[in-house]
Amino acid sequence: MFVRTESFGQFLKSYPVISTIIAIQVILWLMMHAPFLSHNPIFELLAGVNVLITNGEYWRLITPIFMHVDFSHLFFNSFSLILFGPALERAAGKVYFLILYFACGIGANIATLFIQPPYYVHIGASGAIFGLFGVYIAVFLFNKELMPTQGRQVIIPIVVISVIMTFFQSGVNITGHIFGLISGILIGKLLVQLQKINFYKSY
Template sequence: MIFIRYENWKDYLKFFPLTSFFLIANVVMFIVLTLNGGARSVPALFHFGALINDGAYVNEWWRYVTAMFLHGGFDHLLFNSFALIVFAPPLERLLGSARYGVLYLAGGVVGNILAIAWYKSIGELTILLGASGAIYAVYGAFLYIALFQRNIMDETSRKTLYTLLLFGIIFSVAVANVSWMAHLGGLLGGFFIYGLIIRLWKPRIFRK
């Protein structure tokens, strides 16, 4: 079962440095928001990089990245941190930190781009923030592995992934103020980016 964590915190930092960095960055930015008006303060969110499909902000492309490190409440941060702590480490070990970092960030950006395009198409003003799109990119990579590299993932982990995705879909659609398009976009982004990485920038484990 690849999704069970056995490491102590020292080993976790050693084996999963980039996942640890993402976690720390999320927590630090939450503290920064809290000290500057609160994580639900719209001015603070705008100031520190939240993404909005308003004409005055939509061309500030850096927001597609910075929004991934902001969270609109402790529950939001806690949920995403748990997912990152538990599910991301096996992918970092498999791909290596550099490739994993590219997939995580690029998948999150894809999710944000598609979400902004969706809300713009329906004429709905929205604010996007959170690591969910990037986390779903990790899920997308694991979905590719579960479907096409079955020798890498055991059956129990595969079933856990499918169950996680099923509940994730239900959660994304049923819960208010959750961007299902960012989740779907991240999932699709991670799926296809992983496929490109293992072909164009092969990790050592996949080299013949």
């Protein structure tokens, strides 16, 4: 369920939503670190800055989901998406996966807007990634038969460890992580109730 055996081309064809998200993340990261730029207009324009959001720059609720500070930040979130996203993209379908991914990311950023200080700055896909974890938790809680036993045995410990580690890492948007997870649980519950998700479609 979480083991990738596809070739690069097969992955792109099978999971176009995830592939597109990662491509945008990489392009923005390269643009942010372009050596010919004397300053960083990409960061200035797209980062989540609470006070600017309240002043009407609402795109900053979405654009931070694609942005990452350094390569390790980009690599970790992209790797997490590659590892945990494909089963969900196939189980929920491309449209619902796209909706839940961005809904969780935006939910995390809205919570950050209301809970963190006005000049708080945040970027990263972690809120959306934790939202994916939340969907897995929702399936486990509300209809575990929709998920293979092996998948449940893997994902639950990973989610628990990830949540715990959130509180022991510096520079982490704890608010974004927790509310991304909560958003995922709520959306996942709705998908289960509407019968819009089934992990056995992954096989």
